[in-house]
Amino acid sequence: MTLLRRAIAALGIAALIAAGLRIRGTGGTPPQTGGWRELRGPDLR
Amino acid sequence: MSGDSAHQGAPRPGVAGVLGVGATGARAARQLASADGVERVVLGGPGDRPEALRASLGDKARIGDPLAGGAAVVVLAGPAGTHVDAARRAIERGAHVVSTSDAIGDVEGLLALDEAARSRGVAIVVGAAFSPGLSCVLATHVSAWVDEVDEIHLARFGTGGPACARQHHRALAGRSVDRRDGAWVRRQGGSGRELAVFPDPVGSLDCYRAALPDAVLLQRAFPDAERITARQAANRRQRLLAVLPMLRRPHPEGRIGAIRVEVRGRRDGVVVGDVVGAIDRPAVAAGAVAGLAARWCLAGRIPPGAAGLAEVVDPVPFLHQLAEHGVRAAVFEGMV
Numbered sequence: 001m002t003l004l005r006r007a008i009a010a011l012g013i014a015a016l017i018a019a020g021l022r023i024r025g026t027g028g029t030p031p032q033t034g035g036w037r038e039l040r041g042p043d044l045r
Numbered sequence: 046m047s048g049d050s051a052h053q054g055a056p057r058p059g060v061a062g063v064l065g066v067g068a069t070g071a072r073a074a075r076q077l078a079s080a081d082g083v084e085r086v087v088l089g090g091p092g093d094r095p096e097a098l099r100a101s102l103g104d105k106a107r108i109g110d111p112l113a114g115g116a117a118v119v120v121l122a123g124p125a126g127t128h129v130d131a132a133r134r135a136i137e138r139g140a141h142v143v144s145t146s147d148a149i150g151d152v153e154g155l156l157a158l159d160e161a162a163r164s165r166g167v168a169i170v171v172g173a174a175f176s177p178g179l180s181c182v183l184a185t186h187v188s189a190w191v192d193e194v195d196e197i198h199l200a201r202f203g204t205g206g207p208a209c210a211r212q213h214h215r216a217l218a219g220r221s222v223d224r225r226d227g228a229w230v231r232r233q234g235g236s237g238r239e240l241a242v243f244p245d246p247v248g249s250l251d252c253y254r255a256a257l258p259d260a261v262l263l264q265r266a267f268p269d270a271e272r273i274t275a276r277q278a279a280n281r282r283q284r285l286l287a288v289l290p291m292l293r294r295p296h297p298e299g300r301i302g303a304i305r306v307e308v309r310g311r312r313d314g315v316v317v318g319d320v321v322g323a324i325d326r327p328a329v330a331a332g333a334v335a336g337l338a339a340r341w342c343l344a345g346r347i348p349p350g351a352a353g354l355a356e357v358v359d360p361v362p363f364l365h366q367l368a369e370h371g372v373r374a375a376v377f378e379g380m381v
Contacts (some may be wrong), residue, residue, distance in 0.1 A: 019285065028240030030249040034379010039321060043376055044186075044361055 054114050056139045059084030061339055062111020062119040064131055066090045066098050068206025068298050069145050069174065070122030072332020073339065074098060076370065077120070078105045080340050087111045090123065114138045118342045120335050121145065124208045125215075129154035132169055133161070141167045141342035145174040145335050148212060149222060152177075152258035152353075156265075159351035169351035173338040174331035176201040176275075176304045177259045179323055179367070181353050182334075183306045183374055184263055186360035187319045191310030194270050198309075199259045200241035200252040202278035203302020205328030210295030217279055217287040219256025224264050224273035235284050239276060243303035244322045244375045252276035253284065262353030302327035320377040333370045337363065 059082060063074040066088050075098075078086045086102065087109045088095040099106040111119045112134045118141040121128045125148035132142045132155055142162075144155055155171045162169045172178055180199050188194045204210040220231045237254040259275035267273065279287075286292060305322040323330065338354065341347050347357050354363075364374060 026240060027238035027251040030240065031242055031380055034377060036244045036322070036375040036377050039364070039374040039376050044364055 056117040057084075057115055058082075058117050058343065060087065060116045061085070061343065062087040062089065062109075062116035062140070064089045064111045064119060064121050065123030065127075066094050067122065067208055068328035069209065069331045069335065070120065071098050072329055073120045073122060073145075073335040074106070075102060076333060076336030077339060078102045080336070082343060083340070087116055111135075112138070116140050118143060118339045120339050122332075122335065125151055125212045129158070132158055136162050136165050136167050136169065139165060139167060141339070141347070142169040143173045143335050143338045143342065144169065144171055145178070145331055147172065147174060147177060147209075147216075147258060149219075149256050149258045149261065152261055156261075156351050163350045166349050168342050168347040168349055168357070170338045170342065170347060170354060170357065171351055172258060172262050172353050173335045175205070175302060175325070175327040175334065176257075177262050178334040178354055179330060179372065179374075180259060180304045180306055181262055181266070181355035182358060182360045182363055183304070183321050183323070184308060185266060185355045185358075186364060187306060187308040187321050188267065188310070189360075190319050191308065191312045191317060194267050194308060194310040195316075196272040196307075196309040197263055197267060197270055197274075198272070198307040199257075199263075199275040200239075200243070200278065200305045201257075201275075201303070202243055202247055202250055202252075203300060203327050204295070205299045205302075205326070205331055207295035207297060209299065209327065209331075211291060213277065214283070214287065214291050216255040216257055216277060217253065217283060221254035221256060221275070222258070222260055223254070223275070224260050224270065226271055235279070235287055237276065241276065241278065241305050242320070242377065243278075243305050244324045247301065247303040247324055250278040252278045255279075263355055265353065266355035299326055299328045301325075302330070321374055322377070323372065323374045325372055330372045333367055333372045337366055337370070
């Protein structure tokens with residue numbers, strides 16, 4: 001019984017750590033220069 | 046007369062049908078009703094929305110079954126999973142089909158109707174929405190800026206109506222379909238985080254793999270591209286809860302959305318990358334794209350067969366006409 005409880009607790013902690021790792025962080029760095037402008041004129045020929 | 050009995054029979058050139066008049070279908074119907082050359086728009090769908098829309102569209106609109114015959118083109122804007130059977134019925138009656146579905150199953154099923162559509166001389170435009178749809182047209186347009194296309198990477202943010210939001214939720218829990226080195230690669234949705242820069246005011250957002258059909262459609266137009274990927278933006282809550290049923294009621298009309306298309310290739314032997322995008326309410330933009338695709342079908346500007354917009358439209362006039370409806374694209378200038 002004790003072994004089962006410990007196994008469940010270990011799995012729970014592992015799941016929490018995995019969830020934390022999954023949702024934290026970022027996918028990169030935004031560009032520091034440049035910007036958007038409307039597509040028109042020569043871009044649309 | 047508002048019953049559908051008036052519309053049954055052979056397709057009539059000036060008659061368009063819209064099946065599913067939610068946030069996207071209603072916009073497509075509105076655009077068709079205001080278009081020259083469209084005499085009648087047949088509205089079909091569950092509930093009292095078709096009647097409410099008919100009342101606001103005026104004399105051109107009728108309530109009925111768009112698949113019963115009489116419509117020369119039918120816009121399918123119902124929930125994902127309903128498009129293949131509806132398209133089959135439509136082409137049996139000689140009508141062109143424009144589908145707004147962004148479900149991989151629908152897209153693959155519709156593309157499989159290619160032979161049937163060709164034999165009847167009708168077009169099935171697959172994925173005619175914001176993404177896929179406008180994203181595919183932009184990819185085709187930007188591909189003309191390079192000599193050779195090596196990679197295409199799409200990203201999208203936002204949802205249209207409730208059906209779109211539910212599909213967005215399912216997509217994040219599904220498996221992505223990306224093209225890599227000449228083979229299809231399927232990976233778990235919610236993985237592969239990348240920061241994508243969308244047009245202002247959306248800005249930079251983390252995007253993830255999801256069950257999106259864009260690569261399936263674009264690969265047909267760009268068979269030699271080494272990599273074609275599609276990702277969708279999601280926040281932490283959406284990623285964490287993607288495997289559960291939706292816990293919040295979706296917004297009835299959707300809010301601001303954006304798409305971003307990056308094409309990498311070679312120009313004069315030099316490796317280059319071009320990024321274009323668009324912002325709009327996804328349902329509004331999707332309705333405009335679907336409505337315009339339907340008008341091109343009526344005008345005979347789409348060849349018979351089943352294909353995505355990247356294969357069948359000339360992007361420059363298509364983008365010009367979309368801009369007249371307020372859907373404008375933007376280009377990123379600078380280092381990405």
